Amino acid sequence: xxxxxxxxxxxxxxxxxxxxxxxxxxxxxxxxxxxxxxxxxxxxxxxxxxxxxxxxxxxxxxxxxxxxxxxxx
Numbered sequence: 230x231x232x233x234x235x236x237x238x239x240x241x242x243x244x245x246x247x248x249x250x251x252x253x254x255x256x257x258x259x260x261x262x263x264x265x266x267x268x269x270x271x272x273x274x275x276x277x278x279x280x281x282x283x284x285x286x287x288x289x290x291x292x293x294x295x296x297x298x299x300x301x302x
Contacts (some may be wrong), residue, residue, distance in 0.1 A: 238265075238266050238269040238270055238273070239266065241269060242262055242265045242266055242269070245265070246258065246261065246262065246265075249261075
């Protein structure tokens with residue numbers, strides 16, 4: 230996916246939570262999604278108020294390794 234497609238909170242969250250897609254209907258997944266959506270929308274509203282564009286570079290974030298065997302994959 231190109232960076233330009235990550236402009237809406239739900240698209241960003243769905244991409245980030247993709248490794249946990251098999252838990253999509255769980256209470257924990259829905260709560261994590263709700264919280265992330267709130268954070269992103271709040272952040273975006275503050276950026277709009279400040280009238281300052283901000284680029285977020287995720288390339289420097291440490292990689293998280295998920296043991297897919299532990300999740301039944």
